[in-house]
Amino acid sequence: MLLQVRGLHVNLPDQGERLHAVRGIDLDVAEGETLCLVGESGCGKSMTALALMQLLPRGAQLRSDRLHLGETDLSALPERKLSQLRGRRMSMIFQEPMTALNPVFTIGDQLRTVYRRHTGASAREAQARAIEMLESVGLTNASLRLGQYPHQLSGGLRQRVLIAMALMCEPEMLICDEPTTALDVTTQAQILRILKDAQTARKMGMVFITHDLGVVARVADRVAVMYAGRIVEQGDRASVLRTPAHPYTKGLIASVPRPEGAQPGTRRLASIPGNVPAFHREDARCPFLSRCPARMDVCGAVPPPLRQVPTGQVVSCHLSLDLLEPVPA
Amino acid sequence: MTTPLLEARDLNHVYFLRHGFLKQPAPLRALNGVSLTINEGEILGIVGESGCGKSTLARILLGLETPTSGDVILEGRPVSSYPQRERALAVQPVFQDPYGSLNPSMSVEDLIALPLHVHKIGSRQERQQKVARMAEQVGLPRRALSASPNQLSGGQRQRVAIARALVSGPRLVICDEPTSALDVSVQAQILNLLLDLRAEHRVAMLFISHNLSVIEHMADRMMVMYLGRVVEAGSTQQIFAAPAHPYTAVLRDSVFSPDDDGGVPDLGLRGNFPNAMNMPSGCVFHPRCPVARPECATTEPFLTQAHDASRQNACLFPLN
Numbered sequence: 001m002l003l004q005v006r007g008l009h010v011n012l013p014d015q016g017e018r019l020h021a022v023r024g025i026d027l028d029v030a031e032g033e034t035l036c037l038v039g040e041s042g043c044g045k046s047m048t049a050l051a052l053m054q055l056l057p058r059g060a061q062l063r064s065d066r067l068h069l070g071e072t073d074l075s076a077l078p079e080r081k082l083s084q085l086r087g088r089r090m091s092m093i094f095q096e097p098m099t100a101l102n103p104v105f106t107i108g109d110q111l112r113t114v115y116r117r118h119t120g121a122s123a124r125e126a127q128a129r130a131i132e133m134l135e136s137v138g139l140t141n142a143s144l145r146l147g148q149y150p151h152q153l154s155g156g157l158r159q160r161v162l163i164a165m166a167l168m169c170e171p172e173m174l175i176c177d178e179p180t181t182a183l184d185v186t187t188q189a190q191i192l193r194i195l196k197d198a199q200t201a202r203k204m205g206m207v208f209i210t211h212d213l214g215v216v217a218r219v220a221d222r223v224a225v226m227y228a229g230r231i232v233e234q235g236d237r238a239s240v241l242r243t244p245a246h247p248y249t250k251g252l253i254a255s256v257p258r259p260e261g262a263q264p265g266t267r268r269l270a271s272i273p274g275n276v277p278a279f280h281r282e283d284a285r286c287p288f289l290s291r292c293p294a295r296m297d298v299c300g301a302v303p304p305p306l307r308q309v310p311t312g313q314v315v316s317c318h319l320s321l322d323l324l325e326p327v328p329a
Numbered sequence: 330m331t332t333p334l335l336e337a338r339d340l341n342h343v344y345f346l347r348h349g350f351l352k353q354p355a356p357l358r359a360l361n362g363v364s365l366t367i368n369e370g371e372i373l374g375i376v377g378e379s380g381c382g383k384s385t386l387a388r389i390l391l392g393l394e395t396p397t398s399g400d401v402i403l404e405g406r407p408v409s410s411y412p413q414r415e416r417a418l419a420v421q422p423v424f425q426d427p428y429g430s431l432n433p434s435m436s437v438e439d440l441i442a443l444p445l446h447v448h449k450i451g452s453r454q455e456r457q458q459k460v461a462r463m464a465e466q467v468g469l470p471r472r473a474l475s476a477s478p479n480q481l482s483g484g485q486r487q488r489v490a491i492a493r494a495l496v497s498g499p500r501l502v503i504c505d506e507p508t509s510a511l512d513v514s515v516q517a518q519i520l521n522l523l524l525d526l527r528a529e530h531r532v533a534m535l536f537i538s539h540n541l542s543v544i545e546h547m548a549d550r551m552m553v554m555y556l557g558r559v560v561e562a563g564s565t566q567q568i569f570a571a572p573a574h575p576y577t578a579v580l581r582d583s584v585f586s587p588d589d590d591g592g593v594p595d596l597g598l599r600g601n602f603p604n605a606m607n608m609p610s611g612c613v614f615h616p617r618c619p620v621a622r623p624e625c626a627t628t629e630p631f632l633t634q635a636h637d638a639s640r641q642n643a644c645l646f647p648l649n
């Protein structure tokens with residue numbers, strides 16, 4: 001397994017208390033595989049990404065039973081070793097390409113620096129590599145672009161530059177945190193294609209974080225659904241999206257407006273009442289408890305078991321297996 | 330034919346942008362010959378990507394900006410002849426950002442009551458009752474009324490914004506990306522709420538979004554905008570079934586539903602989004618269009634009727 005995570009916890013300072021943002025999650029990503037981490041705001045998906053990169057904000061605490069990239073134990077590495085690893089074996093792409101690029105350096109400066117730092121290449125080699133990478137993400141006039149500053153590029157172009165930068169050293173693992181959320185829809189499709197093509201060509205593992213189930217359907221091999229710091233359902237794309245088992249996953253999928261040819265303005269969407277809770281204390285009970293339409297007495301008393309349902313995915317829920325079993329569409 | 334609730338005729342709007350201290354300001358045509366009608370109780374959807382002019386259109390219809398040329402006619406009278414207050418009574422906004430559009434130093438109750446105060450509607454007691462009823466209709470809990478908006482969640486803030494927009498009984502609500510900042514499960518609550526309120530109050534809506542599936546869910550009729558122009562207009566169902574303009578088809582194909590897992594499609598879009606300061610010749614979409622022909626670079630298409638009187642598109646070689 002390329003990336004192996006067991007029992008990952010992250011907590012953050014929050015107005016004098018500790019906010020438990022990630023509460024014991026397990027993830028596996030194989031070579032060439034895309035795992036989509038999906039959930040709504042505040043579910044802990046971005047904190048998970050930062051924890052994988054060991055880039056958590058100051059004051060955050062990370063605890064894990066296992067956090068391995070290949071044979072390397074990430075939790076045991078000193079910061080010096082980590083900074084050698086980031087950008088070389090594992091890279092990250094952020095949602096907002098403007099804040100992820102340094103506004104006072106040219107695109108070329110930033111791309112060359114990454115490459116030279118990790119490989120010790122000459123300036124000339126780094127320049128050639130930067131041009132090659134910009135072309136591979138579909139930028140025309142790459143040598144001209146290298147002399148430009150981030151503010152001279154549109155959001156879509158900036159995101160391509162970030163992808164090129166992340167891939168400069170051919171990492172084994174790419175972590176993408178909502179890489180297309182700030183972009184227009186047509187640009188989103190182009191960027192997703194570039195990412196998937198780059199991944200296939202390199203057999204790279206990818207953790208793709210998004211709140212958009214439509215994007216999940218297009219890019220994921222496997223899906224992990226996060227809610228309030230926990231993974232409530234995890235499995236193959238098709239089993240999770242077509243035959244969701246956890247009440248939260250079902251509700252989330254049903255609330256997406258989708259083409260159905262009905263007269264507009266006539267159909268009500270399914271929605272999940274209430275809001276995502278925040279956890280300041282350890283609480284092993286089901287995080288969806290307060291909003292679940294299928295809540296039972298046992299849910300308030302005993303932590304939910306992890307079980308595999310007949311369609312293959314693993315679900316954390318008290319409902320009996322026959323109730324969990326999805327109705328075929 | 331009854332008079333439409335609101336009619337916009339040939340709106341043009343030009344911003345002058347200065348690029349550098351000594352340079353002459355350069356024109357940016359944000360709107361180029363945009364016309365539309367909204368009938369009573371109807372939802373008109375406007376869809377387009379950033380820079381297409383949809384928010385400029387909203388600001389003009391709200392009276393926050395005066396168009397460079399063109400007329401806005403509200404219930405048969407030019408909107409420029411309306412006193413500010415009277416127009417505000419008829420047309421109300423709901424903006425995208427439920428964080429920036431509510432004054433944090435006011436209570437939720439005072440925020441919702443503000444339009445009633447401004448228009449001097451009802452006695453103090455009647456206002457209180459109206460606000461309580463409106464808050465209940467939009468699904469705000471009673472205790473939220475005394476809260477400040479920054480104690481509320483994003484979805485609840487948007488409910489406050491909707492209650493404030495509807496409390497004075499406007500005929501038209503202009504919703505500019507009202508759910509873009511919200512999570513999907515909360516978006517579903519807000520879309521349901523808007524449809525319920527439309528059914529109850531017969532209020533018309535101009536619904537602006539970049540999300541085509543939201544437009545398809547909400548709008549009776551829709552307009553697709555690109556670089557300040559309307560490129561296609563008509564009934565939402567018909568446009569989705571068979572888009573006539575290649576840009577509409579690209580937009581439709583770039584909306585991903587959780588049900589489709591065919592990988593990421595190639596939209597066939599060429600080049601990059603053009604600079605609005607330097608509009609392409611001919612059809613403004615031709616440099617990116619997957620099916621452009623040589624004529625498209627030289628001949629400018631105009632919005633013309635196609636199929637039947639209810640549909641229009643601006644393409645020299647329409648699809649379907």
